[in-house]
Structures are given as structure tokens and as C-alpha cells.
Amino acid sequence: MRPTFHPFLVNHPFDDPCLFINFLFENRALAFDLGEINNLAPRDILKLTHIFVSHTHIDHFAGFDRFLRLALGRDRKVHLFGPENFLSNISGKLGAYTWNLTDRYEKSLRLQVTEVTSRGMRTQWYRCQDRFAPTAPPRSSPWTGTLLEAPGFTISAVILDHGTPCLGFCLKERFHINIKKEALTARGLEPGPWLQSFKKALYEQAPPNTSITVPAGDTLQAFGLAALAQDIALITPGQKIVYITDVAFSPDNVERIMAFARNADHLFIEAYFLDADREAAREKKHLTAAQAGELAGRSGARRFSVFHVSPRYMDRLPEIEQEARQAYDRFRT
Template identity: 40%
Template sequence: MKPLFHTQPIHDPFGDPGIYIEFMFDRRALLFDMGDLHPLSPRKVLKISHTFVSHTHMDHFIGFDHLLRICLGRDKELSLFGPPSFIDHIGNKLASYTWNLVENYSNNLTLKVTEVHPTVRKTASFRVQSGFRQEEFTCASSSDSILLDEAAFRVRTMILDHKIPCLAFSLEEKQHVNILKTQLEKMGLPVGPWLKQLKEAVIRKEPDETSFRVWWKEKGEIIERDIPLGELKANIVRIVPGQKITYVADVIYHEDNARKIVELAKGSDMLFIETGFLQRDARLAAEKFHLTAQQAGHLAHLAEVKHMVPFHFSPKYTHQGDLLFQEAMKTFRNSP
């Protein structure tokens, strides 16, 4: 199965936390956390459409300036999600620069910023042509865990405790449409851009009797056939569960956090989870409102995830990252 999303940690486990999630069939990407973004090429940064920030501690948020600088001068709408006070944090960052020459910009970079509270969502916009003044503030009641809901996927959140509210995120592909290549050949149909349109029609649940246009180029000429969607689905499509990718940083280990993390991460293909400290330093981890590797491994085990990716190692263990990794993995695989 060709995955829809490709995940790339932005740094090694000792670096700033953050995951770049690229769409394999679209010029688009999502970002979970926004620490230092310099390892990403400008081309990759420009693909980002939505950014999800767990909390605004510096190592999770310092990349905002870099993102903004690369996107300035572009026609682009960038959506950013974060915890309570996030609109102020973005507004204050923007207000720290002088924008007297941007009113004549022909492009209109817009930042759409959403703040997640337990029972409300607050949203505000900041446009380059208005000198990034806060505009269009709305406050709507919502205790829904879904932050973004598109035809092919959704992003959920859970508000966790890091001595401050801290968001964890889960990206869920709704269903995955596989194309059976051998069946395709049997029907005498070549691969081409029409397959992407077919997948989209299947995901949109268009009726089986819909006439679907299959087209390709042969010797410079466009050849087309109209085939009922149901016939294509029955012959060349297989629908399987989609990918699920969950991201958890930074949190203390206690009952309420544990329950929420397991609920959010349940059955994930990949769980990126902070493993800041060794269990022998559990007291220090708790004082700093972080997880130990053993606690992270236990949560990954309870959530029955397929792969756990430990990250966000404390600098205390420089050159000893393998200890954190091993402790997390051992508990993940053998947790009681």
C-alpha cells in the first residue's frame, strides 16, 4: 500500500521537537510543532498549509519567524492551531516587527490562527496587507476533538497537562484507496492522473452509477472512456483502513493524561512520543512535567500502536540516547 503521508522528524531526538508530514500525491504538508525549522528547505516550508503547535515553549515555537519569513511575499493562507493564548502569542510575535512597507504588497499572505480551549475555539486572522493587525476575531463553542476535517483525512487533538495546557495531535486518513495494478492491466487501462481523481471520487462516496471519465494520452492524442464508478470500484479498487499518525509532547505522567493519550493514539500506525528522561530519573521528569521513556513505552503499548518513535531526549543524556531508546522500546514491546 502506498501511504498517503510521509513523516519526517525535523531534528534528531535531541533537537527541537517537530514532525513534517508531506502528502505523497499533493504539493502540500502539515507540521506538528514549530521548533527550529532550518533543516527544512524553503521548497518544503512553502508546502505547509496547516501548522499544529502543542504549546509555546521556545523549542516548540521558535520556528514561527522562519516560517513567516519564507512565506512573506506569497499568496498563501496558512492555518495555525495552538493552545489557549495562542492568538496573543502569534499577535505579539508579529507586533515585534515593523510592517510600514507591506501595505502595497500585491500578494496577500493570511495567517488564520485558532486557539483550542476545552469548550470553545477562538479564531483570528492576520493579513500582510493590513500590517498583520488582528482581524476577524470569532469565538465559537466547541468541545469537538476534530480540528481539521477534509475529505481524505482529519486531525484530532487532546488537551493534556504540561503544567500548562498542551495539545497532542492525531492525523487520521479516513480510508485508504488502493489501486490493483494487475486488474488495471486486465481492463486495458493505463496509469495516469485519472487514478488520483478516481481515488478522490471513491473517498467522496460518489454513487456507483456515476459515469467516470478515464483518460490518457497516446501519441499526443487524448483518449477517453466513460466507465461507471461502481465497475471501476469492483474491479480495480481495494479500500483498506487509512494511516494514523499521533504526536505527543510535552506531558507529565498521571492518570488523566495517560487515559487521554491512549484514547487519542489508539491503534496508530506511528506514535511520536516524547521520552525525555530515564525511569531512574522519574522524579526529575515529573518536576519538569515530562514523561520518562518507560512511561512513554507503556502508553504506546496500551494504545496498541504499530510503531513507536521516541524523541525529545533531555540534553542530560547527550551521547546516551540509546539508553532512552532502549528503555522505551523494551517497555513498549514487553509492557505487562
């Protein structure tokens, strides 16, 4: 069965963090963190509809300028989420440039930016044709843990400690819809955009008798949603993808991460130091490889990948991976 989401780390483990998540058969993508993104093709960067930033240390946010440069002058609406002070960080980025010509652009880039804190969320709009100057105060909303609810998935966050608030992210697919190609062939149906409408109706729990119009050769056929689903679809549990970076191995962080990452299908977790240097990790509020593996094992993650490794270990990545794997195997629940 082909997964809906295809996550991959944009850069080498020693380079800036960015987890890019492609959507199968859709011209859209998400990113967790936005370090340098020169390894991404422009067409992929322009797929981004939502960007989730753990914190604004430069290695996690330097790619914003690259994204902005490519998206400018296009008719795009992009959502960004980040931790406390994120609105001032975005305003500072945008305020560093001169926008005296953008009010003449025919196409307008719009940024909907949300700052996440334990006290609540604040959302501000920045519009290219307004020279990225806000035209209204930020809109406030309560903090529930959920950042995005889409028909097929949700994105949630947890607030962790890195000496500054740092967000962890979770993408959870509601359920996965596998299309049985042999059933399509038997009915004389061909894959196409109608499948997205079909899946959307299932995710939104539309009434069973909802009509789904399907091209069949030179004609159109109408099917009831429930009958069509029973014939051509196999429903399986959805994926859970979790992203954790730049956190201290403190009791509070450990408790929150274990609950947040419980039974993840794929956990992406930083492993900045070897455990022999755990005192340096404690001082800099990062994880060691052994701590990363322990968290992956104790949370019951089915698969995990380490990233964001200190350059001091440039020739020792196998040690990092081995140390994490040994801890994972030892603590696997």
C-alpha cells in the first residue's frame, strides 16, 4: 500500500534541519523547520502550503528568505506556525527588505502567521500588496494543541524546552484510503482527479448515498459513496509522523515527548551529541544519541531517524546511529 505522505530530511544530519513532507498525487507539501533549503528544487519549495517552525535559531529558520524569494510575485497563500515571539521574528524578517514596488504586483503572496504559546495563539496576516505591513491587530485563539485540521489529517504541536520555547510536531492521518486498482479496471474506471473528491468525501464522513461522478471512457457514471468505497477502497489505519528537535533531556520534556510520540510510525529526532558528551548536551539543552534512542524506544515508535548531529562528529555518524539504535532496542516497549 502506498502511503499518502512521503517525509524526507532535506539535508545531511550535520546540516540544517528541515523535514519535507510531500503529498501523493497532490501539488502540496508541508515542512517541519526551515533551515537552509538549497537542496530542494524550486518546484518543491513552491508546493509548500504550511510551514511549521520549531524555534527561530538561525539553523532552523534560515531558509525563510529562500522560500520568500521564490514565492514573491505569485498568487499564493502560505500558513506559518512558530513559538513565542514568532510574529516579531517574521516582522523582523519582512522588515529587513524594501517593498516599495510590491503594491503594483498583479499577484499577491499572503502569509498567515501563527504564534503558539501555552497562553494561546495569535495569528497575523502579511500581504505582499500591503508591503507586508499588517493592516489589523493579531487575532487571538485558545491553545488546544492542534494547529491544523484538514479533511484527511491533523497537525498538532507540543511545547518543549530548549532554553527557549521549542515546538515538536505531529502529523496524524485520520485513516488511509488504499485504492484497489484491479477493482477500478474491472469497472472500466481510470484513476484521475475524481479520486481526490472521492477520498475527501470519505474523510469528511459524507452521507453514504452521496453521489460520486466518475469518468468512464466517453461517458460519466454516478455511484453512491458507500457502495463505491466498498468496491474500490481498502481503509487502513493512518500514518503518524513525529518531529522532535533541540530539547533538553529533562523530566518534563521526556514526559511530554513520550506522550506526544506514542506509537509513531516514524519519529524524526535530534541526536546532537554522543552520550560520552552528555554534560555538554545538558548545558546546551540538546539530546545525545542514546537519549534519542531511549525516547524512541520508550514511546513505542515503530521506526525512527536521527538528525541534527553536531559537526564535531563529522566522521563519526555510524557511532551516533549505532548508539541510538542500541538504546532503542534496550528500551523498546
